[in-house]
Amino acid sequence: MKEGRFKKNLYAVFFTFFFFFCSTSDLLLPRSPLEMLTGGRWDLLQPSIGISAMHMQLLHNNKVVIFDRTDYGPSNLSLPSQTCRNATVFDCSAHSLLYDVASNTFRPLTLRSDTWCSSGSLNASGSLIQTGGYGVGERVVRIFTPCDGVSCDWVENRAYLSSRRWYSTNQILPDGRIIIVGGRRAFTYEFYPKNPGKSVFILRFLAETRDPNEENNLYPFLHLLPDGNLFIFANRRSILFDFVNHRIVKEFPVIPGGDKRNYPSTGSSVLLPLSLTGENNRSKIAAEVMVCGGAPPGAFLKAARTIPKVFVGASRTCGRLKVTDPNPSWVMEQMPAPRVMPDMLLLPNGDILIINGASNGTAGWEDATNAVLNPILYMPDEPDPTRRFEILAPTRIPRMYHSASLLLADGRVLIGGSNPHRNYNFTARHYPTELSLEAYLPRYLDPQYSGVRPSIVTVELAGNMLYGKSFAVTFVIPAFGMFDGRVSVRLVAPSFSTHSTAMNQRMLVLRVRRVVQLSVFAYKADVDGPTNSYVAPPGYYMMFMVHRGTPSVAIWVKV
Ligand SMILES: *[C@@H]1O[C@H](CO)[C@@H](O)[C@H](O)[C@H]1NC(C)=O
Ligand SMILES: *[C@@H]1O[C@H](CO)[C@@H](O)[C@H](O)[C@H]1NC(C)=O
Numbered sequence: 001m002k003e004g005r006f007k008k009n010l011y012a013v014f015f016t017f018f019f020f021f022c023s024t025s026d027l028l029l030p031r032s033p034l035e036m037l038t039g040g041r042w043d044l045l046q047p048s049i050g051i052s053a054m055h056m057q058l059l060h061n062n063k064v065v066i067f068d069r070t071d072y073g074p075s076n077l078s079l080p081s082q083t084c085r086n087a088t089v090f091d092c093s094a095h096s097l098l099y100d101v102a103s104n105t106f107r108p109l110t111l112r113s114d115t116w117c118s119s120g121s122l123n124a125s126g127s128l129i130q131t132g133g134y135g136v137g138e139r140v141v142r143i144f145t146p147c148d149g150v151s152c153d154w155v156e157n158r159a160y161l162s163s164r165r166w167y168s169t170n171q172i173l174p175d176g177r178i179i180i181v182g183g184r185r186a187f188t189y190e191f192y193p194k195n196p197g198k199s200v201f202i203l204r205f206l207a208e209t210r211d212p213n214e215e216n217n218l219y220p221f222l223h224l225l226p227d228g229n230l231f232i233f234a235n236r237r238s239i240l241f242d243f244v245n246h247r248i249v250k251e252f253p254v255i256p257g258g259d260k261r262n263y264p265s266t267g268s269s270v271l272l273p274l275s276l277t278g279e280n281n282r283s284k285i286a287a288e289v290m291v292c293g294g295a296p297p298g299a300f301l302k303a304a305r306t307i308p309k310v311f312v313g314a315s316r317t318c319g320r321l322k323v324t325d326p327n328p329s330w331v332m333e334q335m336p337a338p339r340v341m342p343d344m345l346l347l348p349n350g351d352i353l354i355i356n357g358a359s360n361g362t363a364g365w366e367d368a369t370n371a372v373l374n375p376i377l378y379m380p381d382e383p384d385p386t387r388r389f390e391i392l393a394p395t396r397i398p399r400m401y402h403s404a405s406l407l408l409a410d411g412r413v414l415i416g417g418s419n420p421h422r423n424y425n426f427t428a429r430h431y432p433t434e435l436s437l438e439a440y441l442p443r444y445l446d447p448q449y450s451g452v453r454p455s456i457v458t459v460e461l462a463g464n465m466l467y468g469k470s471f472a473v474t475f476v477i478p479a480f481g482m483f484d485g486r487v488s489v490r491l492v493a494p495s496f497s498t499h500s501t502a503m504n505q506r507m508l509v510l511r512v513r514r515v516v517q518l519s520v521f522a523y524k525a526d527v528d529g530p531t532n533s534y535v536a537p538p539g540y541y542m543m544f545m546v547h548r549g550t551p552s553v554a555i556w557v558k559v
């Protein structure tokens, strides 16, 4: 009897080990022959940048601020001078760096307070305003102002925020202020710069959407709508929020299916491209939000609190909601594979890239398995719903918890990070800490499209792009006779990327009034700038010209 039970226990131990250490089978999705040929390419930019890219922000000088947390001991990147911190451990290493896209080089930056699971946004003049974090970092505002030389570094303001902000989300507003919403045990929002008088406002919705023990409402999804309200999504619910009068305008239907969408059941969300080609009245501009991936209820507890860990299958669904319709309802679709911790990025041609993440488990340390190696393309304008998703070329590097990605001005996508462990662990059996930096090159960068790829020669702007003012763009189409008579001009706001949340990401499709031919290869387009700061909050945008689905390299414009 006793021996039998002992054997049973041995088996249990064996299976525990089996499931802990042997159950990973990363997902390579089956692709059709067409997808094999057109799925884009991967490029390993740096085998190691010395830190794991938990947070990333592209600046208007094509440099990327990358940072991790500061509370786990030394990273693999040294600081040049003897700039050491003696916090929990003595540490002379860097936890942030500035990556230069053009030269594929980087230099360390000096972070003093802990940025773990923090948030950020560019302000109207292109400085990164970076907020919150952990421990002594939870009320810190850190500012990084881009410069041409090598002198710029973080400036930290130790106690600016009114509330602790750990896992909050930021959005720049039409007047250039930044709203900071939520965070762990922070059912409030506040503004940067601080609101005069009352500085912090309660939002009960954030408390109501918190699941006991699991949360599932952190890093809420925010999208600023042209009508001047903020769309806020947490867990499964969403509201239209008037942040001027501090009131909920309306609540949308709950997203169908039981799946949870926010941290740690992390899904992602994107505001589909806003078209300014027709309607001028901002109250009538249609806006549509899409939410993909996540995890079913209980998934986090099963992964994080059960021994052995149980990695539940992730959510396979996406929902689209026309948030400006009077009575919108979610339209649900199925991704080719389940996905938790996906990043959703707007590509310059208006397609959505779904990248990074896993097919089982949730966000959190050691809480997911089965990385999904193939990005997915979603074509929102494809009329046939069965043809909207396409499986793209796989990476070889799993990008799990604490990874990030963003769109670069040259149309590539920058990907870094993945560290599902408490500390840096390069010997972990599964998903060791990833310090590499990769680029994904969507198929529009294939050489076969170089003939139709427009290049912007000049933009006739006297300084900034002004609201409601037209401007002219001259451009070249290299292949003779290939111009199809139409181009699309788009502004893309560079996003702050962390935890599958691309804060401030938005695309504006501008109105092109006419195109005239100037010479054999050169053309000139008359374009209407964005109408107001509700559609385009002030700041730097990447301006892409798209011809036959192929984008130019973007030039930066300041709106
Ligand atoms: C980081 O540094 C550690 C300790 O020196 C080393 O063992 C590890 O291989 C390094 N990792 C990478 C990716 O360079
Ligand atoms: C770091 O701080 C601890 C505690 O204050 C101190 O004992 C230690 O000597 C310091 N280490 C260095 C290298 O300064």
Ligand SMILES: *[C@@H]1O[C@H](CO)[C@@H](O)[C@H](O)[C@H]1NC(C)=O
Pocket: 123, 124, 125, 126, 127, 143, 145, 176
């Ligand atoms: C953006 O932040 C920088 C750094 O704090 C500041 O100098 C600049 O004035 C800010 N821009 C605006 C428009 O507030």
Ligand SMILES: *[C@@H]1O[C@H](CO)[C@@H](O)[C@H](O)[C@H]1NC(C)=O
Pocket: 281, 282, 283, 284
């Ligand atoms: C814009 O549309 C709104 C809502 O239909 C309407 O109330 C408003 O008068 C319109 N504004 C203009 C300038 O036409």
Ligand SMILES: *[C@@H]1O[C@H](CO)[C@@H](O)[C@H](O)[C@H]1NC(C)=O
Pocket: 023, 024, 310, 311, 312, 313, 314, 359, 360, 369, 370
């Ligand atoms: C992942 O999820 C699928 C679908 O629920 C399940 O069949 C599979 O066993 C899970 N894999 C692991 C390793 O838990």
Ligand SMILES: *[C@@H]1O[C@H](CO)[C@@H](O)[C@H](O)[C@H]1NC(C)=O
Pocket: 423, 424, 425, 426, 427, 428, 429, 430
């Ligand atoms: C790294 O992960 C392995 C499990 O894969 C564990 O045994 C080891 O203790 C971890 N190392 C550190 C430094 O945390």
